[in-house]
Amino acid sequence: MGGSSRNHRAVLAVACIAAASMAFIGSRSYVSFLSSSVRSPSLARNQAPVMRRLSLLRRPGVSPAGPCNAYASVAGMRRRIAAAAEGPVRVRFAPSPTGSLHVGGARTALYNWMMARKEDEGKFVLRVEDTDVARSTRESEESVLADLEWLGLKWDEGPFRQSERGEIYKEMVEKLVASGHAYPCFSTEEELEAAKQAAIEKGENPKYDGKWRDVDPEVVKQKLENGEPHTYRFKVPKGEVVTIQDKVRGTVSWDAEATLGDFILLRSTGIPVYNFCVAVDDALMGISTVVRAEEHLTNTLRQVLILKALGYTPPEYAHLSLILGQDKQKLSKRHGATSVTQFKEEGFLPSAMINYLSLLGWNEGTEQEIYSTDDLIDKFTLERVIKSPAVFDMDKLKWVNSQKIRELEEKELSPLIKPFLESAGLPTDEGFLSIATKMAQQRMEVLADAPTIVKDALAYPLSATLETKEAKKLYESDDDFPAFAAAVVDDIESGAMPAPSADLGTYEPDFKKWTKALGKKTGRKGKGLFMPLRLLLTGRMQGPEVPQQLALGAAAAQASSGVVSLEARTAQIRETFTKEPAHSA
Structure with a gap:
């Protein structure tokens, strides 16, 4: 184990002495005792984080020397110190800004975010891994960050950009060279390619041959x-075996020497490679668990070697399934929408995305499918994440979204569907929007369905509907259908049927x-009453409430929007079923 870890243990040992002494010291603070006890400069460097963790040991309102002292037993003291040494959860999401935030990345961000939110002091760190200069763009970064904010996955620290941390990486390379863990390599591209081809021809693993590993200084x-x-x-x-206890995949081991050749940390251009940056950043940012x-499982070997x-001390790891x-097949663009931006544009709700993404690889062991975000945070654990691949089901996502839409109040839903109505050229005044919201809410799967539902309600496709098998069965088997149609027409023209009004609260009961x-x-x-009446008044066999x-339609008429009026509908009913001429306007 490295010097930093030994120093950490030494500080904790001093802390143990300090905590044990509390019963005798009385009013003397164990933190003060720790401060006065650490004299070594190397220990002092590790003192601050341990002292922060030790601050968790003291229970508010309990005197260190009192009869209810939490440190009355050595065993209890050890348990508390062990818990404090673990520290709060610190997780990170580290996207590469080379495109949009896709489903897989969104799920990774969500799982990390939920882990952080489970604890009062948990931290969700955002790190932008933009060392791929040729492909990384600030536009992509801004898109990813906007998608995270839309999902509600707000980060606590960052964003930290690897492209702005170059001096840190160079300093770490120098440290590795000084300790004998790294060295400069002067092999040319041509030499490396020739060595690679020679290894392939021999049927060997084409790894670096170590030419400059032990050259005369x-x-x-x-x-x-x-x-x-x-x-x-x-x-x-040589001879190193790296083993991790992956929280999803279990024990994973690699024979480092057999798997890897000496790998590059810093390119000849001075740009650090991905795995080196990740290892350094995870260490310096205090990441406790990498989800x-x-x-990325194969990257873990290099990163653990660098960290050691x-x-x-390497963090814990959890590698999520595909x-x-x-x-x-692996989810891709050919399966339809895969980026968060696309889902947002199609009218999915953030809460639905959070709900559905959480279930792509995790289940609490029940049949429950609809969760609030707070409920998910409370119930989520890595122990319930499965290692077999998850299957993305668009129909299931739409169903979850429809359930979330139905949970909303009208005042919450109206502003969400308004942009979709506007883009379709439909009215969005307060009266029209209110009715459209009530009508569409129970029928939408996504917000983008609203314009179609509204346009269908404003239209009157009676002639086309009457040609369907379902409609013919209804009116051809009913000898009294013409008489019923005539009764409806009479009530409309006599005023017995209340005139449609945009005031739905009054009109609906009337x-x-x-x-x-x-x-x-x-x-x-x-x-026998409702189906014929629906067909006559709406021109359809099914749809929203009549x-x-x-x-x-009344609200649309007030907004001077194209709509088939009740008068026009009445005339068509008369002409089709009663054999009487339509009344002139």
Whole structure:
């Protein structure tokens, strides 16, 4: 174990002495005792984080020397110190700004965020891994950050950009060189390619052959002084076996020497490589658990080797399974929308995305499918994350979204569907929007469905509907259908049926009262009343509530929007079913 870890243990040992002494010291603070006890400069460097953790040991309102002292037993003291030494959860999401935030990345961010939110002092760190200069763009970064904010995954620290931390990485390379864990390599691209091809021809693993690993220091010094191009490589320890206890995948081990050649830390351009930056940042940012996609599992070997060489204890790891399309292939653009931006534009709610993404690889062991975000935070644990691939089901996501839409109050939903109505050229005044919201809420899967639902309600496709098998069965098997149609027309023209009004609160009960009276007059009830009435007044066999559709038409007429008026509908009913000429306007 590295010097930093030994120093950490030494400080904790001093802390143990301090805590044990509290019963005798009385009013003397154990933190003060710790401060006065640490004299070594190397220990002092590690004192601050341990003291922060030890501050968790003291329980508010309990005197250190009192009879209820939490440190009355050595065993209790040890348990408390062990818990404090673990510290609060610090997790990170580290996207590369080379495109949009996709489903897999959003799930990774969500799992990390929920872990941080489970604890009062948990921290969710945002780090932008933009060392791929050729592909990284600030536009992509801004898009990813905007998507995280839309989802509600607000970070506590950052964003930290690796492109702005170059001096830190160079300093760490120098530290590794000084400790004998890294060295400059002067092999040219041509030499490396030739060695690679030779290894392939021999059927060997095409790894770096270690040509510059143990070269005479004087030769290296001379080349450096001559300014010859070089990279810096990590010296993979011989015989080293790296083992991690992955919180999702269990025990994972690698034979480092058999798996890797000495790998590059710093390119000849001075740009650090991905795995080196990740290891350094995870250490310096105090990341306690790395939760990321399965594809990063192979990177863990390099990162753990680097961390140990620098004297840091590696974090815990949890590698999440792949997300597949319904064809069991890796989710990609050919499966439809895969980026958070696309889902937002199609009218999915952030709460629905959070709900559904949480279930892509995690289940609390029940049949529950709809969760509030707070409920998810409370119940989520890495122990319940499965290692088999998750299948992305768009139909299931739409169902979850529809349930979340139904949970909203009208005042919450109206401003969400307003932009979709505007883009479709529909009215968005207060009266129209209110009716449209009530009418669409129970039928939408996504917010983008609202314009279609509204336009269908404003139209009157009676002629086309009458050609369908379902409609023909309704009116051709009903000998009294023409008489019923005539009764409806008479009530409309006589004013017995209340005139459609944009005031749905008044119009809806009036309409239902009239419908009941119409049923008594015509001797109809149930489906025998409601289905023919729906067909006549809306021109469809199914759809939103009839009074809502008529009220929407009244509101649209007030907004001078194209709508088939009740008068026009009445004329078509008369012409189609009663064989009487339409009354002139």
